[in-house]
Amino acid sequence: xxxxxxxxxxxxxxxxxxxxxxxxxxxxxxxxxxxxxxxxxxxxxxxxxxxxxxxxxxxxxxxxxxxxxxxxxxxxxxxxxxxxxxxxxxxxxxxxxxxxx
Ligand SMILES: [Zn+2]
Ligand SMILES: [Zn+2]
Numbered sequence: 013x014x015x016x017x018x019x020x021x022x023x024x025x026x027x028x029x030x031x032x033x034x035x036x037x038x039x040x041x042x043x044x045x046x047x048x049x050x051x052x053x054x055x056x057x058x059x060x061x062x063x064x065x066x067x068x069x070x071x072x073x074x075x076x077x078x079x080x081x082x083x084x085x086x087x088x089x090x091x092x093x094x095x096x097x098x099x100x101x102x103x104x105x106x107x108x109x110x111x112x113x
Contacts, residue, residue, distance in 0.1 A: 013060075
């Protein structure tokens with residue numbers, strides 16, 4: 013997952029870069045520079061932005077889902093909790109089940 017700042021897009025240069033996850037020391041290779049700070053697994057488990065390592069608040073994810081789907085906070089929170097705050101999964105779930113909401 014990414015924080016709002018990184019989602020809006022930093023100035024990212026293209027080219028491979030290598031680094032290590034600041035949490036589990038797993039080798040990370042990205043196709044942009046600078047390299048991500050946190051691996052995808054640690055990012056999702058610890059609510060950290062994979063790109064800059066900043067902590068992501070749950071409310072940020074809820075608001076983001078709300079804006080992308082146009083649904084209310086209660087529904088967005090419900091689905092995010094179901095998917096353990098995986099934004100992509102939540103978004104896809106809402107798309108596939110839009111008739112139920
Ligand atoms: Zn990691
Ligand atoms: Zn970030």
